[in-house]
Amino acid sequence: MNSMNRPKSLAKPLVVDRMSKSFGAVDIMLDLNLRVEPGEFICIVGPSGVGKTTLLRCLSGLAAPTSGQVTVGGEVVREPLDEIALVFQDYRGSLMPWMRTLENVTFPLQGRGIGREQRDRTGMECLAAVGLENAARSYPWELSGGMQQRVAIARALAYDAHILLMDEPFGSLDAQTRLGLEDLVLDLRKRLNISIVVVTHDIDEAVYLADRVVVLSGRPATVVDTVTVDLGLNRDQLTTKSDPRFVQYRNRVLKEIMQ
Numbered sequence: 001m002n003s004m005n006r007p008k009s010l011a012k013p014l015v016v017d018r019m020s021k022s023f024g025a026v027d028i029m030l031d032l033n034l035r036v037e038p039g040e041f042i043c044i045v046g047p048s049g050v051g052k053t054t055l056l057r058c059l060s061g062l063a064a065p066t067s068g069q070v071t072v073g074g075e076v077v078r079e080p081l082d083e084i085a086l087v088f089q090d091y092r093g094s095l096m097p098w099m100r101t102l103e104n105v106t107f108p109l110q111g112r113g114i115g116r117e118q119r120d121r122t123g124m125e126c127l128a129a130v131g132l133e134n135a136a137r138s139y140p141w142e143l144s145g146g147m148q149q150r151v152a153i154a155r156a157l158a159y160d161a162h163i164l165l166m167d168e169p170f171g172s173l174d175a176q177t178r179l180g181l182e183d184l185v186l187d188l189r190k191r192l193n194i195s196i197v198v199v200t201h202d203i204d205e206a207v208y209l210a211d212r213v214v215v216l217s218g219r220p221a222t223v224v225d226t227v228t229v230d231l232g233l234n235r236d237q238l239t240t241k242s243d244p245r246f247v248q249y250r251n252r253v254l255k256e257i258m259q
């Protein structure tokens, strides 16, 4: 079954339990705890080099914690799982230039023994979810940067993941495209029953997207604050960002990062 028509009950909590991570003698993260509820939108912010990408790699099973653990629905994550998808910052490196858009979205499904017809149907559904059904026959190099990142998101949806992890997904896009993709991701979250974790440098973006903003700081990094953003599910770029509560949340996070 695909994320498009997944019932609510399949979503599982993602839990980081007293996780520490070192590279050689260098301690990067210490005793980190984090819980992502099914359907929740979490943004992680923190200064450059604090360990945000390392944390996402551990969440996705691409890297192993030095101690502590990551679980999904109570199962320890030891390797990349179908239910967790990771979208990287650099869309240019994540799409295959010789494959058309539809094939870029569906090729991970080939390894699962899913027939061509069903793969294409799922791929088209996922492309439609990101508004790209008309670009199915194009090659990545025929698409704009924002469109390429939407293809990468469609591929993550096709994996049938119910947890979508994104590492600075809009970092290399122009401001207007970025705002459009923020709204696309908010919309996907509302329509599909998925949990989303976005790492971003942009504090406005974090507060705009998240139900909770997790602030990482220090070396080794710990969670210095978790800000619950009580701005509802229906957000828009103009009204939400000029809401006095938005400004308060933003200033609180900014102060913590600057300290």
Ligand SMILES: Nc1ncnc2c1ncn2[C@@H]1O[C@H](COP(=O)(O)OP(=O)(O)OP(=O)(O)O)[C@@H](O)[C@H]1O
Residues within 6 Å of the ligand: 023, 028, 046, 047, 048, 049, 050, 051, 052, 053, 054, 055
């Ligand atoms: N495979 C590795 N081996 C050794 N050190 C590493 C490795 N991966 C990351 N590091 C170190 O861990 C620290 C955290 O890196 P990470 O990429 O997680 O930070 P980040 O918060 O994502 O930074 P940025 O905001 O610049 O993307 C850095 O000091 C980095 O040099």
Ligand SMILES: [Mg+2]
Residues within 6 Å of the ligand: 052, 053, 054, 167
């Ligand atoms: Mg990073």
